[in-house]
Every structure is written in structure tokens, then in C-alpha cells.
Amino acid sequence: EVQLVESGGGLVQPGGSLRLSCAASGFTFSSYEMNWVRQAPGKGLEWISYISSSGSSIYYADSVKGRFTISRDSAKNSLYLQMNSLRAEDTAVYYCARKLPGTTWFDPWGQGTLVIVSS
Amino acid sequence: QSVLTQPPSVSGAPGQRVTISCTGSSSNIGAGYDVHWYQQLPATAPKLLIYGNSNRPSGVPDRFSGSKSGTSASLAITGLQAEDEADYYCQSYDISLSAWVFGGGTRLTVL
Numbered sequence: 410e411v412q413l414v415e416s417g418g419g420l421v422q423p424g425g426s427l428r429l430s431c432a433a434s435g436f437t438f439s440s441y442e443m444n445w446v447r448q449a450p451g452k453g454l455e456w457i458s459y460i461s462s463s464g465s466s467i468y469y470a471d472s473v474k475g476r477f478t479i480s481r482d483s484a485k486n487s488l489y490l491q492m493n494s495l496r497a498e499d500t501a502v503y504y505c506a507r508k509l510p511g512t513t514w515f516d517p518w519g520q521g522t523l524v525i526v527s528s
Numbered sequence: 529q530s531v532l533t534q535p536p537s538v539s540g541a542p543g544q545r546v547t548i549s550c551t552g553s554s555s556n557i558g559a560g561y562d563v564h565w566y567q568q569l570p571a572t573a574p575k576l577l578i579y580g581n582s583n584r585p586s587g588v589p590d591r592f593s594g595s596k597s598g599t600s601a602s603l604a605i606t607g608l609q610a611e612d613e614a615d616y617y618c619q620s621y622d623i624s625l626s627a628w629v630f631g632g633g634t635r636l637t638v639l
Contacts, residue, residue, distance in 0.1 A: 444628070446574075453530060453617065453630055453631070453632045453633040454566075454574065454617055454619075454630040454633070455630065456627060456628040456629065456630065459628070468626065468627070470627055504573055504574070512579070512580075513561060513562055513564070513619075513620070513621045513628065514562070514564040514576060514579045514580070514619065515564075515566075515574075515576065515619070515628075516576040516579070516585065517575070517576070518573040518574050518575070519573060520572075520573050521573055
């Protein structure tokens with residue numbers, strides 16, 4: 410069974426840092442592109458970052474560029490999101506989502522991990 | 529303000545048909561990029577419902593269908609059931625933003 414499990418969320422003060430993880434299982438992790446998508450409380454979905462299957466191509470949404478860093482470790486079948494200089498508006502559930510090369514849809518999604526930025 | 533525009537809410541009685549629109553522009557849907565739809569049940573992660581404009585993943589009932597024309601797309605749900613009550617999001621790719629983009633979401637209420 411294909412599964413994505415996020416972890417690492419929590420409460421952090423404005424300006425602080427947090428590292429999210431996404432553990433993948435049930436598929437050949439190194440063959441798939443991965444993404445982070447977030448959802449602020451009561452709001453819609455926002456794509457924030459992409460990493461290619463090899464890790465050689467990385468993209469960010471303008472809202473997180475320069476503050477967040479996506480990475481992957483194929484040996485550990487894991488995806489990461491290092492979040493620095495956190496702001497209140499970064500408060501959201503963060504989902505990792507798989508993407509097949511050559512396609513533009515996300516499937517499946519993890520269950521999400523909640524990040525709260527507050528003093 | 530989402531790049532793709534959806535109605536905030538739609539509703540229908542059990543057994544009825546409803547449609548949800550998704551309007552984009554010449555830099556996303558109109559540029560030829562496919563539209564995909566996700567269903568998000570309360571307190572759960574989004575689930576792929578329609579991919580490539582009109583294709584259903586295995587396990588998605590044929591009551592759900594999608595279409596695309598010009599700069600817009602639509603999701604149709606026939607034979608509404610109580611379990612269809614959820615938020616629905618459209619998604620595409622925007623070449624001007626170099627980003628994957630979502631609609632603001634539509635809440636479906638089954639009356």
C-alpha cells in the first residue's frame with residue numbers, strides 16, 4: 410500500500426524554525442517527484458514546494474522562497490521541509506504529495522502535520 | 529485570491545446532479561494544462577478524484593465526471609449521496625507563475 414506519513418509539526422514562535430519529514434512506503438520513492446502543499450485553517454490548498462525524483466530540480470512558491478528548503482533522502486525514503494523565519498501566516502496543515510514524472514497531479518497525499526506559528 | 533476561481537458553495541438534494549466550475553486563464557487552463565479535481569472530506573487529506581480533465585482513478589464512482597473547455601473546467605456529480613458532502617478543489621499548472629495552482633475550493637452540501 411502506498412503511504413505517506415508526515416511528522417515534525419508543532420507550535421513554534423514567530424521567527425523560529427521547524428523541520429518537517431514525510432516518510433514514504435509502498436512504492437519506489439526514487440522514481441517519483443514530491444511536493445509540499447499546505448492548508449491554512451479554514452482555507453484552501455496552496456502548493457509551496459517541488460523536488461524532482463533525483464533532487465536536481467527544486468521549485469518554491471513565492472510565499473516561502475528564501476525561507477523554506479525542500480530536500481529528499483532516497484536511502485531513507487524520506488522527504489523533508491526545513492522551515493526558517495516562520496511567520497504567523499505560515500500556520501497551516503502541511504501535506505506531502507507524490508507526483509509521477511510527466512504528470513501534473515498529486516496522488517496520494519499524506520495525512521498532514523499541523524504547524525502553528527504563535528507567540 | 530486563488531488563481532483558479534470556484535464557487536464557494538453548491539448544494540443539492542440526494543439523487544440530484546450538481547456541477548462545480550473552475551475558471552482559469554490563458555496562463556493555466558487556457559494554455560492547455562490539464563485540470564485535476566480533489567475531494568476533501570471533513571478533517572481528512574485531499575484525495576484525487578479526477579485527473580487529466582476527465583479521468584477517474586480506480587475506485588472513484590462513475591457518478592463523478594470532469595470536463596474542460598477553453599479556460600474553464602467542470603466537475604459533475606450525479607446521483608448525489610450524503611457521503612459526497614465535502615470540499616472540492618480544482619488544480620492545474622500556471623506557466624506564468626511556474627507553479628501548481630489550486631482553486632479556492634467549493635463546499636458541497638447535500639440537503
